[in-house]
Amino acid sequence: MKQDMSSATEENRRVLSGMRPTGKLHLGHYHGVLKNWVGMQGQYECFYFVADWHALTTHYESPDTLGRYVWEMVIDWLAAGVDPEHATLFVQSRVPEHAELHLLLSMVTPLGWLERVPSFKDQQQRIRDRDLSTYGFLGYPLLQAADILMYRAAHVPVGEDQVPHVELTREIARRFNFHFGRDANFEKDAEQSLERMGKQAAGTFRRLKQALGETGDRSVHDRALELIQDQQSLSTDQKQQLMGYLEGRGKAILPEPEALLTEAARLPGLDGQKMSKSYDNIIAMRDDPGRVEQVVRVMPTDPARVRLSDPGEPDKCPVWPLHRIYSDDETRQWVQTGCRSAAFGCLECKKPLIRSLLREQEEIMQRAGPYERNGNLVREVVEQGIANARKAAQETLEVVRDAVGTRYL
Numbered sequence: 001m002k003q004d005m006s007s008a009t010e011e012n013r014r015v016l017s018g019m020r021p022t023g024k025l026h027l028g029h030y031h032g033v034l035k036n037w038v039g040m041q042g043q044y045e046c047f048y049f050v051a052d053w054h055a056l057t058t059h060y061e062s063p064d065t066l067g068r069y070v071w072e073m074v075i076d077w078l079a080a081g082v083d084p085e086h087a088t089l090f091v092q093s094r095v096p097e098h099a100e101l102h103l104l105l106s107m108v109t110p111l112g113w114l115e116r117v118p119s120f121k122d123q124q125q126r127i128r129d130r131d132l133s134t135y136g137f138l139g140y141p142l143l144q145a146a147d148i149l150m151y152r153a154a155h156v157p158v159g160e161d162q163v164p165h166v167e168l169t170r171e172i173a174r175r176f177n178f179h180f181g182r183d184a185n186f187e188k189d190a191e192q193s194l195e196r197m198g199k200q201a202a203g204t205f206r207r208l209k210q211a212l213g214e215t216g217d218r219s220v221h222d223r224a225l226e227l228i229q230d231q232q233s234l235s236t237d238q239k240q241q242l243m244g245y246l247e248g249r250g251k252a253i254l255p256e257p258e259a260l261l262t263e264a265a266r267l268p269g270l271d272g273q274k275m276s277k278s279y280d281n282i283i284a285m286r287d288d289p290g291r292v293e294q295v296v297r298v299m300p301t302d303p304a305r306v307r308l309s310d311p312g313e314p315d316k317c318p319v320w321p322l323h324r325i326y327s328d329d330e331t332r333q334w335v336q337t338g339c340r341s342a343a344f345g346c347l348e349c350k351k352p353l354i355r356s357l358l359r360e361q362e363e364i365m366q367r368a369g370p371y372e373r374n375g376n377l378v379r380e381v382v383e384q385g386i387a388n389a390r391k392a393a394q395e396t397l398e399v400v401r402d403a404v405g406t407r408y409l
C-alpha cells in the first residue's frame with residue numbers, strides 16, 4: 001500500500017490487533033493469527049485487545065458467554081507465547097475512551113461509507129438466526145477505526161480480505177483531519193500557494209479537493225497528488241503544504257495506519273474446510289489429547305482410497321494440508337510417495353501427524369498451566385494492560401478533544 005505524508009511514520013512502530021471473544025480458540029487461530037502476534041512483539045510496540053464490544057454487535061443476545069470467553073481467550077494468547085512483558089493485553093470495554101472516539105468519529109462519517117462495507121450486507125444475508133439490522137452492527141467498522149486510531153497505530157496486521165477495513169479507517173482519519181486538523185494560518189498560506197499554480201490548475205485542485213472531502217475516493221486523491229507534483233512553479237515545501245491542504249492535514253491529529261499484510265498459515269479443519277467452530281471441525285488450542293488422537297484418526301481422506309491397495313492423491317486429501325504444516329520434509333516426502341504407491345494405509349499416514357499435534361499441544365498446555373491454576377495471574381496481566389492502554393488512549397483523546405472543541409476543563 002502506498003505510504004503518503006499523513007501516514008504513520010517508520011519511527012512509529014505501534015501495532016494494534018484484536019480478537020472477538022466468541023468461543024474457545026482453535027489451531028486455526030493459533031497458526032493464522034497468534035503466531036504472527038508472537039512474531040511481532042519483538043519488533044513492534046504491540047497492543048492486543050479483547051474486542052468484547054465487537055462481539056456484542058453480533059452476539060448481543062447471549063451476553064452470558066462473554067465473561068467466560070474473555071478470560072479463556074487471554075489464557076490462549078499467553079499459551080501461544082504472547083508475552084505481556086513485550087505486548088499490552090487489554091479488554092476493549094475497560095478502556096472507555098474507545099467509545100468517546102467512536103462517537104466523535106461518527107459525527108463526520110457518512111452513512112454511505114458504512115453501508116458499502118462489503119461484510120455489512122454479506123453478513124446480514126448470511127447470518128439469518130440473528131437480527132443484525134442494528135446501529136451497533138452497521139457501526140462496527142467505525143468502532144474498529146476508533147480502536148486503531150486511538151493508539152495512532154502505524155500498522156494493522158490483516159489478511160488480504162481485511163484490507164478494505166484498514167482503507168476505511170484511513171478514509172475516516174483523512175476526513176476527521178480534514179474537518180478538525182487545520183490551524184489558523186495554514187489555510188491562508190495554502191491558498192497563496194494555490195495562486196502560484198495559475199487559475200486553471202488551481203480550479204482543478206479545488207474541485208478535486210471538494211470531491212475528496214465528499215467521497216474519500218482514493219482515485220480522486222491520487223489525481224490531485226499528480227496535479228500537485230506536476231506544478232513547476234511550486235517549491236517542494238509548497239507542494240507538501242498543498243498535499244496537507246488536500247487531505248486536511250494542517251495539523252496531524254489522527255495518523256493514517258498502514259495495513260501490514262501478514263502471511264498466515266491457513267490451517268484447514270478436520271473436514272478440509274476452513275477451521276471454524278460453526279463447521280464443527282476444530283481442534284481447540286487446549287484440547288484433550290485423547291480427543292485430538294481420535295478426531296484425526298477418523299478424519300476423511302482421499303475417497304479414491306477405498307481399499308489399502310488403492311493408490312491415493314495427497315492433493316485430494318484433507319489430511320495432506322495438515323502434513324504440510326506439521327511435518328518435516330522427510331515425512332512429507334514419505335507421505336507423497338507412500339500415498340501414491342499405496343505403500344501404507346491412511347491410519348499409518350496419520351500417525352506422525354498425531355505425534356506432532358500432541359507435541360505442539362503439550363507445549364501450549366505447559367505455557368497455559370500457571371494461568372489456568374491461578375486466575376489472578378491473568379487478571380494482573382490484563383489490569384496492567386488496561387492501565388497502559390488507557391494512558392495511551394487518554395493522550396490521543398486530549399488532542400482530539402482539543403481539535404473538536406470539547407476540551408473545556
Ligand code: SF4
Binds near residue numbers: 301313314319
Ligand atoms: S495416505 Fe495419507 S495423504 Fe494419502 S489419502 Fe491416506 S491420509 Fe491422505
